[in-house]
Amino acid sequence: MKTVRVRFAPSPTGRLHIGGARTALFNWAYARRQGGKFLLRIEDTDRERSTLEFERAILEGLSWLGIDWDEGPDIGGPCAPYRQTERVERHREYAARLLAKGAAYHCFCSSERLEALREGQSARKEKPAYDRKCANLAKAEVDAQLAAGVKPVVRFNVPAGTTRFQDHVRGEVSFDNKEVDDWIMVRADGMPIYNFVVVCDDIDMGITHVFRGEEHLVNTPKQVLLYEALGEMVPEFGHLPLMLGTDGKKLSKRTGDTALQDYHERGYPKEAIINFLCLQGWALNGSTEIFSIDDLVANFDIKDVTKAGAIFDIDKFQWMSGEYIRKDSVEHLAAMCTPFVIKAGLATQAELDARKEWFLRIVRGEQERIRTYSELPARIGFLFAKDEAVIYEADAEKNARKQPAGLATLADYRVWLAEALQQRKTTAELRDGTKAWVGARGVKMPVLYQPLRCALTGQAGGPDLFDLIELLGGDHALARIDAALIRLAAAV
RNA sequence: GGCCCCAUCGUCUAGCCCGGCCUAGGACACCAGGUUUUCAUCCUGGCGACAGGGGUUCGAAUCCCCUUGGGGUCACCA
Numbered sequence: 001m002k003t004v005r006v007r008f009a010p011s012p013t014g015r016l017h018i019g020g021a022r023t024a025l026f027n028w029a030y031a032r033r034q035g036g037k038f039l040l041r042i043e044d045t046d047r048e049r050s051t052l053e054f055e056r057a058i059l060e061g062l063s064w065l066g067i068d069w070d071e072g073p074d075i076g077g078p079c080a081p082y083r084q085t086e087r088v089e090r091h092r093e094y095a096a097r098l099l100a101k102g103a104a105y106h107c108f109c110s111s112e113r114l115e116a117l118r119e120g121q122s123a124r125k126e127k128p129a130y131d132r133k134c135a136n137l138a139k140a141e142v143d144a145q146l147a148a149g150v151k152p153v154v155r156f157n158v159p160a161g162t163t164r165f166q167d168h169v170r171g172e173v174s175f176d177n178k179e180v181d182d183w184i185m186v187r188a189d190g191m192p193i194y195n196f197v198v199v200c201d202d203i204d205m206g207i208t209h210v211f212r213g214e215e216h217l218v219n220t221p222k223q224v225l226l227y228e229a230l231g232e233m234v235p236e237f238g239h240l241p242l243m244l245g246t247d248g249k250k251l252s253k254r255t256g257d258t259a260l261q262d263y264h265e266r267g268y269p270k271e272a273i274i275n276f277l278c279l280q281g282w283a284l285n286g287s288t289e290i291f292s293i294d295d296l297v298a299n300f301d302i303k304d305v306t307k308a309g310a311i312f313d314i315d316k317f318q319w320m321s322g323e324y325i326r327k328d329s330v331e332h333l334a335a336m337c338t339p340f341v342i343k344a345g346l347a348t349q350a351e352l353d354a355r356k357e358w359f360l361r362i363v364r365g366e367q368e369r370i371r372t373y374s375e376l377p378a379r380i381g382f383l384f385a386k387d388e389a390v391i392y393e394a395d396a397e398k399n400a401r402k403q404p405a406g407l408a409t410l411a412d413y414r415v416w417l418a419e420a421l422q423q424r425k426t427t428a429e430l431r432d433g434t435k436a437w438v439g440a441r442g443v444k445m446p447v448l449y450q451p452l453r454c455a456l457t458g459q460a461g462g463p464d465l466f467d468l469i470e471l472l473g474g475d476h477a478l479a480r481i482d483a484a485l486i487r488l489a490a491a492v
Numbered sequence: 493g494g495c496c497c498c499a500u501c502g503u504c505u506a507g508c509c510c511g512g513c514c515u516a517g518g519a520c521a522c523c524a525g526g527u528u529u530u531c532a533u534c535c536u537g538g539c540g541a542c543a544g545g546g547g548u549u550c551g552a553a554u555c556c557c558c559u560u561g562g563g564g565u566c567a568c569c570a
Contacts, residue, residue: 011570046569111568118567127494128566153568170497171509179495179566187568194570218496218565241498241563248562279504279519286506287518306505309563313503316520326533368533399530435529449529461531 004036006209008062008069009198011043012055015259018312019213019243019251020058021065022277026240027211028067029293029300039205040072042083045197050085061260065270066293071205079205084197087204091192094200094230095154095185103229104185106152107134108145129181130155154186156196156226163221168211168238168302175221183222195219199226202235211238211302214309215250238302241281242309251312267340267373268317272324276317280310290323322371334363337376344377346384361471365463382457383471387479392487395460399450400488405443406451407488413437413448414481421474431466455484 008024010016031038040059044050059074071077081087098104107130109117118128135157137145145152158181164174185196192200202210217239227234245255252258257266263273274293278284282305284291325333342349352359362380370376382390392400400406416437420430438448449465456468456477469477 009570013570043570049569107568114568122493125493167497173496175496181566184568189568191568193568198570213564214497215564216570219570221496239497244563246503250564276504281504283505283518285518289504289519303509308498310505311503313520316504319520322533366532369531396530431529438529445529453530457530459531463531465529 002208004031004034004208005039005206006031006036006211007039007041007202007205007207009041009043009201010058011046011049012051012058013046013049014054015261016058016061017251017258018260018263018277019258021061021260021273022243022280023211023213023240024062024067025065025274025277025296026282026300026302026305028069029296030209030211030302031070032297033300036208037070038068039077039079039207040069040082041201041205042073043194043198044083044085045191045194047085047191055083057261061264064264065260065274084192084201087197087201088190088192090204091186091197091200092190095192095196098156098185098229099154101229102157104154104156105135105137106142106146107155107182107184108137108150108152109133130183132182135182151188153184153188155182156185156222156229158182158222158225159229163224165220165224165234165237167217167220168209168236169241169305169307170217170239173217173220175218177221177225180221180225195222196226199223199230203227203230203232207235209236209238209302211240214239214242238305241306243280244309244311246311248309248311256312256314265374267337267375268321269324269328269336269373272317272321275324276320280312281306290320318371325370325372326368328367330360330364330367333367333373334360337363337373340374341377341380344381346377346381358471361467365467365471369461369463379459379462382459383468385458387476388483390456390458390480390483392454392458393460396454396458397488399446399460400454400484403447403450405447407485409441409443409448410451410455410481410488411485412441413452414478414485417474417481418478421478427466427470430469431464434466451484451488452481454488455481 006027008020008027010020010024028038030036040062042055044055055073059072062069069075071079071082073082076082095104099106114130117131121128134152134155158177161177162174163177163180164172167173183195184193186192220237220239224234243251245251247255257263260273264270271292274296275291278291278296279289282300284295284299328336338349338352341347341352362383363376366376366379369379385391403409413434417430420433425433434448435445438445453459453462453465456465456472462468472480
């Protein structure tokens with residue numbers, strides 16, 4: 001049996017799309033599972049929109065996810081080059097072969113004529129298609145046009161019949177060739193078109209399986225016909241269900257972030273991104289939600305991919321992201337969060353390095369509360385704030401003011417706390433002592449805790465208050481209580 | 493509109509290919525309760541689906557047909 005060779009062939013006309021990332025992941029996992037090769041090819045025949053920066057960003061994105069490739073534009077390989085624009089000579093050879101066989105023909109129709117043709121057809125409610133005006137030109141006429149300097153396009157001469165292929169996710173798919181237009185393979189400027197190059201390159205690179213998004217399903221008959229005209233082995237296909245936005249349509253910027261990088265920047269752990277992407281169209285076993293990229297490789301089969309499109313559920317994604325964060329080691333989590341903390345202006349790298357243990361404890365305190373790395377800064381900002389400038393969030397202040405005896409209690413507690421701090425009580429002692437103090441005073445816990453939390457953090461929720469006092473330092477804790485005594489006493 | 497693809501809880505899905513074990517399972521979200529100094533975590537419970545109609549069969553979520561609904565695609569883009 002032939003070795004599996006699959007590829008991911010992005011077009012460097014934008015950042016790596018989240019759907020593209022999933023396509024890459026599934027191709028890669030298939031290759032790894034089957035012991036085959038995974039290659040990367042850059043489809044840059046659209047010279048207007050393709051850039052080297054996008055290409056680099058796409059490669060980086062894939063590497064970041066943990067996808068590696070056996071052949072590609074950056075590392076080369078036996079089928080180099082891996083950029084389509086560098087292979088146009090090969091494409092011209094294929095075009096010449098097809099032309100010679102009569103499987104393709106020169107077309108001299110102008111864009112204007114084509115446009116008028118389409119307009120007329122749609123006005124008459126006919127399907128837009130080329131009328132094959134140039135399909136049967138005499139050789140002399142072709143030569144004359146060529147000699148006159150008219151630049152032709154090359155069209156594929158679609159034969160009559162029906163084109164069928166087995167799709168690994170959909171089963172048999174068939175198209176009447178009448179539905180397939182005599183599509184353009186090579187532009188007038190000599191640059192080949194996607195549907196043509198993809199076949200040439202897949203042949204030259206020995207691609208055995210083509211797994212791509214469902215939007216390519218209608219391109220497949222064109223490509224199958226091309227393989228057949230060339231007398232080449234048709235690869236196996238698998239069309240992945242589309243990833244949909246909340247509007248049920250193909251995921252677009254309209255309904256949410258579409259680039260892998262967006263999610264990276266929003267602080268989603270990459271393991272969560274991978275896991276979630278996998279779940280869009282594939283399931284490990286129907287009951288295991290959390291699994292690793294290794295589990296994917298060990299279990300992935302194209303036949304298990306779902307047929308229906310999947311709506312991107314950001315809620316579930318956030319939940320999953322939180323699961324990964326809770327599972328993470330504090331050290332790693334802190335490292336992942338650090339860029340976000342710095343970016344938020346809370347501290348510099350040097351400042352965090354200088355208080356490494358302190359920062360680690362902060363992260364540990366928030367680990368079960370954040371769902372993405374980017375949520376950390378907003379939650380811990382109070383720890384970096386000036387004592388008199390802690391921002392009181394509405395909920396926190398409301399909770400504090402809700403306690404009628406709150407302020408008086410806080411004022412008395414401040415005295416006790418100052419004393420306890422003086423005696424260098426440990427955090428545990430402080431905690432136990434406070435509980436005893438509240439008990440002795442004969443009030444409910446929240447009477448003290450709500451105003452105290454507001455004073456210290458300005459937030460309605462958060463980690464244990466005594467851990468916070470330790471993190472803050474006793475003097476700062478007292479200063480914050482003093483500030484709160486004034487601020488909370490003021491009329492609303 | 494033509495063609496193609498698809499159709500299980502609001503969402504992601506298991507089950508479907510090889511009909512019975514499905515009183516349709518899991519997860520997110522939501523709701524209720526428990527734990528807790530708060531929030532969160534965690535635990536318990538609840539809500540909630542085989543799009544509709546015909547067949548085939550002793551028996552259909554599973555097979556077939558139709559209808560409806562949704563999506564994709566109709567470029568000298570990929």
